[in-house]
Amino acid sequence: xxxxxxxxxxxxxxxxxxxxxxxxxxxxxxxxxxxxxxxxxxxxxxxxxxxxxxxxxxxxxxxxxxxxxxxxxxxxxxxxxxxxxxxxxxxxxxxxxxxxxxxxxxxxxxxxxxxxxxxxxxxxxxxxxxxxxxxxxxxxxxxxxxxxxxxxxxxxxxxxxxxxxxxxxxxxxxxxxxxxxxxxxxxxxxxxxxxxxxxxxxxxxxxxxxxxxxxxxxxxxxxxxxxxxxxxxxxxxxxxxxxxxxxxxxxxxxxxxxxxxxxxxxxxxxxxxxxxxxxxxxxxxxxxxxxxxxxxxxxxxxxxxxxxxxxxxxxxxxxxxxxxxxxxxxxxxxxxxxxxxxxxxxxxxxxxxxxxxxxxxxxxxxxxxxxxxxxxxxxxxxxxxxxxxxxxxxxxxxxxxxxxxxxxxxxxxxxxxxxxxxxxxxxxxxxxxxxxxxxxxxxxxxxxxxxxxxxxxxxxxxxxxxxxxxx
Numbered sequence: 001x002x003x004x005x006x007x008x009x010x011x012x013x014x015x016x017x018x019x020x021x022x023x024x025x026x027x028x029x030x031x032x033x034x035x036x037x038x039x040x041x042x043x044x045x046x047x048x049x050x051x052x053x054x055x056x057x058x059x060x061x062x063x064x065x066x067x068x069x070x071x072x073x074x075x076x077x078x079x080x081x082x083x084x085x086x087x088x089x090x091x092x093x094x095x096x097x098x099x100x101x102x103x104x105x106x107x108x109x110x111x112x113x114x115x116x117x118x119x120x121x122x123x124x125x126x127x128x129x130x131x132x133x134x135x136x137x138x139x140x141x142x143x144x145x146x147x148x149x150x151x152x153x154x155x156x157x158x159x160x161x162x163x164x165x166x167x168x169x170x171x172x173x174x175x176x177x178x179x180x181x182x183x184x185x186x187x188x189x190x191x192x193x194x195x196x197x198x199x200x201x202x203x204x205x206x207x208x209x210x211x212x213x214x215x216x217x218x219x220x221x222x223x224x225x226x227x228x229x230x231x232x233x234x235x236x237x238x239x240x241x242x243x244x245x246x247x248x249x250x251x252x253x254x255x256x257x258x259x260x261x262x263x264x265x266x267x268x269x270x271x272x273x274x275x276x277x278x279x280x281x282x283x284x285x286x287x288x289x290x291x292x293x294x295x296x297x298x299x300x301x302x303x304x305x306x307x308x309x310x311x312x313x314x315x316x317x318x319x320x321x322x323x324x325x326x327x328x329x330x331x332x333x334x335x336x337x338x339x340x341x342x343x344x345x346x347x348x349x350x351x352x353x354x355x356x357x358x359x360x361x362x363x364x365x366x367x368x369x370x371x372x373x374x375x376x377x378x379x380x381x382x383x384x385x386x387x388x389x390x391x392x393x394x395x396x397x398x399x400x401x402x403x404x405x406x407x408x409x410x411x412x413x414x415x416x417x418x419x420x421x422x423x424x425x426x427x428x429x430x431x432x433x434x435x436x437x438x439x440x441x442x443x444x445x446x447x448x449x450x451x452x453x454x455x456x457x458x459x460x461x462x463x464x465x466x467x468x469x470x471x
Contacts, residue, residue: 047183049164051081074234078122086160098152134247149262159266175280180294181269190293202300204307209329213295215260218322307332359409376420378427392454410456
C-alpha cells in the first residue's frame with residue numbers, strides 16, 4: 001500500500017518540529033520582507049485535513065458568531081484517510097523511537113497492518129497510549145537540562161490525527177497576539193510585530209517568563225478549557241489518557257506525571273496554546289500589546305507605569321491559572337539605550353532617535369560556535385575545502401535564522417570561523433608563538449573564497465539586495 005501526501009510541505013510549518021528555530025524581522029527597506037500572516041491568505045482553511053473537515057463544517061466554524069460546541073468527533077479521529085495523513089506527517093517530521101523501539105521507517109514499512117490495528121483499537125475503545133521515553137537535553141547557554149518526552153511512533157500518529165480534528169476548532173478562537181505553533185504563522189511574524197511596536201514608541205518591555213510552563217500546566221483546568229468547545233466523551237478520554245500516560249526513564253522505570261503536557265508530544269503545542277489563550281484575550285481587552293510565541297512573551301508598552309500595570313495583571317492571571325512567573329527572568333526593561341531585551345533568539349535595542357538595532361543574542365552566538373567548534377578543532381584532519389563543505393550547511397542555516405541582524409553580526413561570525421581555520425593551518429605548520437598576523441597574510445579573506453567558504457556577510461548583503469531591489 002502506497003500512501004501519497006496531499007501536501008507534504010504543509011507539515012513543515014515553522015515551529016512544528018523545533019520551537020527554537022525562529023526566523024527574524026527586517027529593519028530596513030520599504031519592500032515587504034515577510035510572508036503573509038494568517039487571515040491574509042485567500043483560503044483561510046487551506047491547511048486543514050479535508051478528510052476530517054467538510055465544507056459544511058468549515059462554514060459552520062467561519063459563520064458562527066458564538067463559540068460552537070462540538071459533539072460527535074470520535075469517528076473522524078480514526079478515519080482511514082486521517083490516519084494516513086497523520087502517519088505521513090510523523091514520518092516527515094522524523095524523530096527517534098519511543099519505549100517500544102519502533103522507528104518511523106518500521107511503521108511506514110508495515111503501515112497497512114499498523115493502520116488496521118490502530119483503527120480497530122480506537123473503534124473498540126481498546127487503544128491505550130504508552131508512556132513517553134524521557135530524555136534530558138541541555139538548555140542552550142546554560143548548565144541546566146530540560147526534560148523531553150518521546151512518545152512511541154504509533155502514539156504520535158494518533159496524536160497527529162487527533163490534532164487534525166481539534167486544531168481548526170480552537171484556531172478560530174486564538175487571539176492575534178499568539179504566533180507559536182499556528183498555521184500560517186511563525187517566529188518571523190512575532191518578531192515583525194515586536195519591531196513594529198518598537199518603532200511606534202512602545203519601548204517599555206515586560207519580559208514574561210513562565211517557569212517550567214509545559215511541565216506545570218494544571219490538567220484539570222486545561223481539560224476544563226477544552227470542554228468549553230469539545231463534549232465528545234471519547235475524545236476527552238483520549239486526551240486525558242495522553243496526559244496520564246506518564247514517562248519511562250532509563251534507570252528509573254515508569255514514573256507518573258501529575259501536571260503538565262510532555263514537551264515532544266505532537267499534541268502538546270496545541271494544548272499549550274489552548275491554556276494560554278484566555279491570557280491573550282485578557283491582555284488584548286485591557287489594551288496591552290502582547291506578543292506571544294508558545295511560552296515566550298513580551299508586552300510592549302509606551303510607559304513604565306503601563307508596563308507595571310501589565311505585569312501586575314499577568315501576575316494575577318498566572319496565579320489563578322496555577323502557573324508561576326520566573327522570579328528573576330520576568331522583568332520590566334526599557335528598550336531604549338544599552339541593555340535592551342532578548343526575544344526569540346534576537347537582542348533588540350532602540351535609541352532616542354527612533355532608530356535601533358537587532359542581532360543574535362549571546363546564547364545564540366554561543367550555540368553557533370559550540371556547533372562549529374568540534375568541526376574546527378585544531379588537530380582536525382582533512383583538506384580545508386572538505387572542512388568548509390562540512391560547516392557551510394550550518395552557516396547557511398544560521399543565516400536563514402538571523403539574516404535580519406545588523407551586518408556586523410555576520411561579519412563577526414565570519415571572522416571567528418576564519419580564525420579557527422587559520423589556527424588549524426598554524427598547527428599543521430607547527431608554528432609556535434603569536435603569529436596571527438602571519439596567518440592572516442598567508443590566508444587572507446579572499447583565500448577562503450577559493451576554498452568555497454560560505455561568507456555570512458556576503459550572503460546577507462546579497463539577500464538584502466534581492467529583497468529591497470537596491471543594486
